[in-house]
Amino acid sequence: MPPSNSFTAACCIIGDEILNGKTRDSNAHFLAKSLFDIGVDLKRVEIIPDEYKAIEETIKRLSSQHDIVFTSGGIGPTHDDITYAALAKAYNLPLELDLETCKQMEEKSSHIKDWVLNDARKRMAIFPKPSKLIRTSPELWVPIVVVNENIHVLPGIPRLFERLIHSLQPHLISLIEAKTGRSTPEKYHRIQIATAQPEGKIAQCLTAAQNQVKDYNIKIGSYPKWGQDSHGTRVVVSIVGKDEKAVQALAKDISDQIEGWIYVP
CATH class of the missing domain: 3.40.980.10 (MoaB/Mog-like domain)
Structure with missing residues (x-):
């Protein structure tokens, strides 16, 4: 178990x-x-x-x-x-x-x-x-x-x-x-960042970011779209973890590096 x-x-x-x-x-x-x-x-x-x-x-x-x-x-x-x-x-x-x-x-x-x-x-x-x-x-x-x-x-x-x-x-x-032993479950927090940059350009940044937070149980996912949507989105990056402050800090750092913005489905 x-x-x-x-x-x-x-x-x-x-x-x-x-x-x-x-x-x-x-x-x-x-x-x-x-x-x-x-x-x-x-x-x-x-x-x-x-x-x-x-x-x-x-x-x-x-x-x-x-x-x-x-x-x-x-x-x-x-x-x-x-x-x-x-x-x-x-x-x-x-x-x-x-x-x-x-x-x-x-x-x-x-x-x-x-x-x-x-x-x-x-x-x-x-x-x-x-x-x-x-x-x-x-x-x-x-x-x-x-x-x-x-x-x-x-x-x-x-x-x-x-x-x-x-x-x-x-x-x-x-x-x-x-x-x-927790009376209140530890909930997940998810922030999604959109970018107009292709996956090939942001891959190295995301790999480095994931390595930095490997001990925080935070997962970074990259989800490309076919072409661009009406807002110019080519890729949506998802940051998920139970440490809300760490998720927020990481999302800001990634967003700055890939010229991203908060993605709202």
């Missing part, structure tokens, strides 16, 4: 529809932004098929290497939704129907015409045991199922995924506090 002064995360997107181009994933992007806002290092995002072996191998590896793992997808009512079953198999756990989830599913679906709690829908309430069920949103019957203490299983539907991640933030902050 990572050192005690850090808190790292990984994300596993599960679904053939992502890999074959039928569906564009947005959940990893939303998760990355949400974690960045509370100072969590998202270290890895992996996309895998709806296959038992792939889910077992990937999730077990990510769980052993990171403080928290998020999965997206594979928990619906059809035959190809195997995430719960694959996790149970990976950790030699039995599967058990959760009656409270069935009850909430019925209550929150009662307004739907001809809706019945059939065997297919019950599949969405069959979880590995033991597991922790986190119910953060009163309007939703879908719980966040936590397996092996740090694997948080979420639906793939973006609207549901986003609502649950948003509602999970207090839980995540409590996990960070328990791991690091």
